[in-house]
Amino acid sequence: MSEEYVLIAEDTTKEYRRGSEIIIAIKNIDLQIKKGEFFVIVGPSGSGKSTLLNVLSGLDTPTTGRIILDGLDTGMIDETMFPKIRRERVGFVFQNFNLIQELSAIENVEAPLWPTSLSSKIIEERALTLLRLVDLVERKDHKPKELSGGEQQRVAIARALINNPKVVFADEPTGNLDSTTGQEIVKLLRKLNKEQGTTMIIVTHDESLIQFADRMARIKDGKISELTKGSKEGRSSESKPRSEGRGPEQGRRRDRESGGTREKTPS
C-alpha cells in the first residue's frame, strides 16, 4: 500500500519550546500523498503550514510521529545522509525565489548538481532542457536581477527539477508575484506535474490555487481541518482527518508530561 504513496505523515506533531512555553505548531497530522499528485496545503498565516512543509520535507524533525518520504523514515536517517536524500529525491521552490544573485540563470539551475560526479556537459544539457521547458532558454545568461519575478520563479522551478526529484515542495510560490504571474507559475507547476509525473506539494494561503489541485488539505491552528479532492474532479470531503477526531486531552499529553507548561498554538 505504501508503494503508491510518496509521502506519509503519521500522527505528526511539532512543538517548539520558547522559554517555559511550548508552542504546538502542528498537531497530530495524518497525511498520505500519492505519487504524481498535485497536492495543495492551504491555510492562513501562522496556521502551521510552513512548519508542516519543513517537517514533511525533512528540513525539520517532528516532535512525535513519523514521516516516510519516498519509502524512507526521516526519523531513522542519519543527519549526514540528508543532503544526499535532498539532492536525489527532493526539490524546493521558495517564495523569495532564493536564486544566487552572482550566478546566471543557467548556473542557478545547474547549482544543485555541481557537487555531484556528473560531467559539466551533462549538467549543462540538463539545465538547458529545463530552461527550454520553462521557456527561458533565451535568457539563460541573465543574472536574477535582470529577470522579472515570474522569470526568476521559473528559473527556481527549473532548478528544483534538475535532479529529477520524486517530490517538489513549493512554499508560497506565488507569494511575491502579482495574481496573473502567480497563476502562470501554478499552471507551469501543474503542467510539469502532469508531463513529468513529479509529485508537487504546494503550501499557500491563496485559496485560488485550490482549483489546480488533485487534492488539498486545509490547515488551521496546526490541525488539518479539511482534506478534500481538487475542484477539477469535483471537490468532496475525502476523509475525516484523524486530528479532528482527537480530543484535546490527547494533543496535550506532552504538556502534562513536561510539567504543565502552557500550550499555545500559533496565531
Add this chain to the structure above:
Amino acid sequence: MALVYGLLISNYRKVQVATLRCLGWTSADIKWLFIGELLLVCIVATFIDLEIIIHYLGIGYYFNIGPKIFSSLAFLATFAIIVGVQFLGVFVAWRKMLSVRPMEALRKA
C-alpha cells in the same frame, strides 16, 4: 580584513547557504566554496598588510623615528600574526556557515 569579511559574508549569505543546503549541498561542499572565496580575500588582505608594514618600516627608517635596524624577526612575527588573524577570520566564518540550518531558506524576507 578577512575576519571582518568572514563575519560579513557569513551574515549576509545565510539565506544563500541555507538554500544550497536545501538543494543538497553538504557542509563540505559549502566549506570549500566559501573557504576558496575567503582565501582569495585573505591573500589580498595579506599583501595590503605587507605593504603597510614595509611602508611603516621604511618611513621609520628614513625619519629615524621607528626601529633603526630592520629586524627580520620582528617583521616575520608581525606577518605571522597578520596571517593568523586572516585564518581566524576564515575559521569564524566557516563555523558560522556550518551552523546555518536549511530551514532558514524558507524564512520570509
